[in-house]
Amino acid sequence: MVLIMKKTLTLLIITSGLLFGSLGTTEAQKSKVRYADEQMAEMNYETAIAIYQEAYAKKPNYETAKKTAEAYDVLRDYDNAYDWWKTTVGYEESTPEDFAQLLRYAQLTDNLSEAQSLLESKGVGPDSIQVAELLKMQSPRKLKVAGVEGLNSSESDFDLTVDGNGNKYFVSDRGGSFVDEMPGIRIDGRNRIFSEEKQDYTGREYFTVYRQDKDGNVSEVVSNVPNTYNFSDPSYAKEAGVLFYSVTRGITKVKKNRNITVQPEIYYSKVNAEGGLEGFTPVPFNDSIGYAVMNPFVDEEAKRLYFTSDMPGGMGGYDLYYSEYDDNMSFGTPVNLGASVNTPGDESHAFRKEDKFYFSSKGGSHPTMGGMDIYQADYSATGISNVKNMGAPVNSLADDFAYREVDKEDGKTEVYLSSNRKGGMGLDDIYSVEEVYKQFLARVIDCEGVVISDSYLATLRDKTQNGNVQTQRNGKGELTAELEPDSDFGIKISKPGYFSITDEDITTKGFTGDTLKREYKLIPIPYQLPVYVDIVYYDLDKYVIREDAKPVLDKLGELMNRYKFLDLLVGSHTDSRASDEYNITLSNNRAKAVTEYMAQYNIPAERIRLEWFGEQNLINDCGNGVPCPESEHQLNRRSELVLEAFSDPSKQYEIPEELKDKDFCDPEDLFTQIQDEIAQIPTIYFDFDKSMLRSVHKKELERTAIMLKRMPNLMLYIEGHTDQRGDDEYNKGLSERRADAVKAYLTKRGIEDNRMEETWFGETKPVHDCNEVTCTPAMHQLNRRTELRVGKSQFTYSGRQKKVDVL
Secondary structure (H helix, E strand, O other): OHHHHHHHHHHHHHHHHHHHHHHEEEEEHHHHHHHHHHHHHOHHHHHHHHHHHHHHHOOOHHHHHHHHHHHHHHHOOHHHHHHHHHHHOOOOOOOHHHHHHHHHHHOOOOOOOHHHHHHHHHOOOHHHHOHHHHHOOOOOOOEEEEEHHHHHOOOOOOEEEOOOOOOOEEOOOOOOOOOOOOOOOOOOEEEEEOOOOOOOOOOOOOOOEEEOOOOOOOOOOOOOOOEEEEEEEEEEOOOOEEEEEEEEOOOOOEOOOOOOOOEEEEEEEEOOOOEEEEEEEEEOOOOOOOOOOOOEEEEEOOEEEEEEEEEOOOOOOOOEEEEEEEEOOOOOOOOOOOOOOOOOEEEEEHHHHHOEEEEEEOOOOOOOOOOOEEEEEEEOOOEEEEEEEEOOOOOOOEEEEEEEEEEEOOOEEEEEEEOOOOOOOOOEEEEEEEOOOOEEEEEEEEEOOOOOOOOEEEEEOOOOOOEEEEEEEEEOOOOEEEEEOOOEEEEEEOOOEEEEEEEEEEEOOOOOOEEEEEEEOOOEEOOOOEEEEEEEOOOOOOOOHHHHHHHHHHHHHHHHHHOOOEEEEEOOOOOOOOHHHHHHHHHHHHHHHHHHHHHHHHHHOEEEEEEEOOOOOOOOOOOOOOOHHHHHHHHEEEEEEEEEEEEEEEOOOOOOOHHHOOOOOOOOHHHHHHHHOOOOEEEOOOOOOOOOOOOHHHHHHHHHHHHHHHOOOOEEEEEEOOOOOOOHHHHHHHHHHHHHHHHHHHOOOOOOHHHHHEEEEEOOOOOOOOOOOOOOOOHHHHEEEEEEEEEOOOOEEEEEEOOOOOO
């Protein structure tokens, strides 16, 4: 019994020891994490990370993994932050906010595809965490961002300002020995236990200000603020000759309390001719123990000092403020820039020029590409609005900050920013931003001169780089693009139903301006526009081209070769003799004969459209069994020839080469140009004291009738004349009857009465004045005439009203 009791007691002791040992280990782990939390609060980030990782190695869990990831975030160590966020989202407790952080650091480290695949395996789609805006900002702007020669080192260099003599001031931690290769931190807070040699929270040299003179010589600027450790953020006030800056002083205790955190403060000093500082004055709202005041930017035009601070009453993290000052450098109460700029995260590095305000932010409610991004906003004296991420390449996947514009003596502006993006010389570098690309601005207008802002396709090609250039529409609806320098370009603009426009003469070679400007007019295509009408006639039961028809067809061949946009419509007919079936075949052969004849002018068959009607469309009453003279039958044995411009309604035509220097918004202008070459409109001559039409002139009026039918927007003006024999009153009536005869013939051929306008002049407008000279019979004949002219009627074409214009 005693033995059994001893064994039981032994087991109880061992079990109790194991239990209390386990509890002790758990408490030790919690103690480590609490201690690491304290180190984070005191900005001992490296120490905190080492303890977090030690705690996680002994007991992995979601909470410690996330805290380790967040600590690497503070240090801008994006590679390690990404690895720890991957670890964090592996736990069931992970949240959508953790997923978003994973994607953010995946983008910063070029691991976006891997991170998206990891989340998809967990059933999380990228749309659910709203990364679309972040991805969109990766489209590069046409800017050149390059490191500034002579300023950057293998360490951290950032935050450039220029004085009135062109000397550059910037911040660097060059020249020391370094414990770790950690990304630089530009927030100058300090923990309570500090080192004389290095920053405790980065393990790196303290920052100081350097000056580069106009000859490129770099020298250290010495702060004369007592016990300066960090010395950074220079901002030069040219009018006052004063340099603002921030310092972190070596304060070890306050009222015997060593448990303090020393915060940066803003001072300003006069700058002497050698670039040295004379005296120092703090701004009145510094509080070295209570909160940070840093990143000054002096806006002399508005008399405001902008700065970064985490003073009480802010919106979270570091906010941007300004304080107005007077000529005596008396500063007013700090004003928070408000929710349009500040977020629950960190904002810093303000800059203002004219109506634009710039600052950096870690994101918060602002869309971000990386750690810190540069933002642009609209500025007025009453507020800041319309904040936008400046996108790549101003921003990168890393930290981008301290945007500055510097006006030079030659009137040009230099743009600088600071960044720890990949490819730099050191941990931070100063970069220049150049607009080396040319702007392209094109107004695409309609026939009324109104800018067309949409509904057309524009393809702009870089012929030198052999690729397309992205185009956009600005607020005025104009076409814009950014062009590579020293390159050739071509553009094609197209819209259904309008002439396509091609311009191959766009070049930036030798172009010294900023913006290449063009104006293009989109003109409606006047599909199937008749521009010339004629008729050829045939012998009875024949389809051979007669000798009198050849000059007509020769003229057509000449025109079609000159104007490649003209196609020929051939409508062939017969008289009423023979059967319907026979006449259909005969009219078909007559149409084919025209095609064969035109082949000698190398006019392809596809440019000739054939129609044949047999005896269906007689132009007179000579139908079956009706007795008619041969001259009337002759009028029916014909091929009507119509030259059409742009005959294929399904085709997208370009403006023909022959018309590029013309304005053909009015289709009838095209008709006018060709008519000027052809002189198509006939003059009708009459026998002495007669108003009866001659047979030969009936053929000419047939041609006129076809032209008017094909071009319903034309008016015909009919002017009757006589010779000078007979009295004035008689001749006036005779000229009226002659005009009536022409109008009556055309009315019978289907031309509307309101499209023909008659006037008669009797003997008052002779071709030959027989009262002054002795006229021959031929000269009298030229006076006995009816002249025809065509003109544009009141009509609407493509929605545009036109006025009468006599041709």
